[in-house]
Amino acid sequence: MTPTQIAALIAAGAFVLLVVLLAIPLVKLGRTLDEATNAIRKAHENSDPLFTGANTTLTHVNTQLERVDGITANAKSVSGNVSALSSLFTATLGGPLVKAAAFSYGVTKALRARRTRREEPAGRHSRRGKRGRK
Known part of the structure; x- marks a missing residue:
């Protein structure tokens, strides 16, 4: 064997x-790669029930949102009706009720003034004059 053949055998x-x-x-x-393929396949198989459950949950949530x-x-609608009712009540009874309250207040004040005039001594009344009254 020649040295070239030996070098070729060593190279081979x-x-x-x-x-x-x-x-x-x-x-x-x-x-x-085979294990990764198997893991992906298992994850895909296990994700189907997960997605089904998520779809069911979303369906229920949408139903509740519609309710x-x-x-x-x-x-x-109720708040609009209450607003209309309060406006109607104010327009119908508000004016006369305010007038009745003002009349009642005026009558009460007049009666109190009359009582205090009756109870005052005669001398005190003459000293007071018109300016002292309120």
């Missing part, structure tokens, strides 16, 4: 050793 052996050394990480990488919208609309 080194190349085989390099291929073997690179094959080990490639095989491990293939196993890792709340109805309740809000009814409350708005």
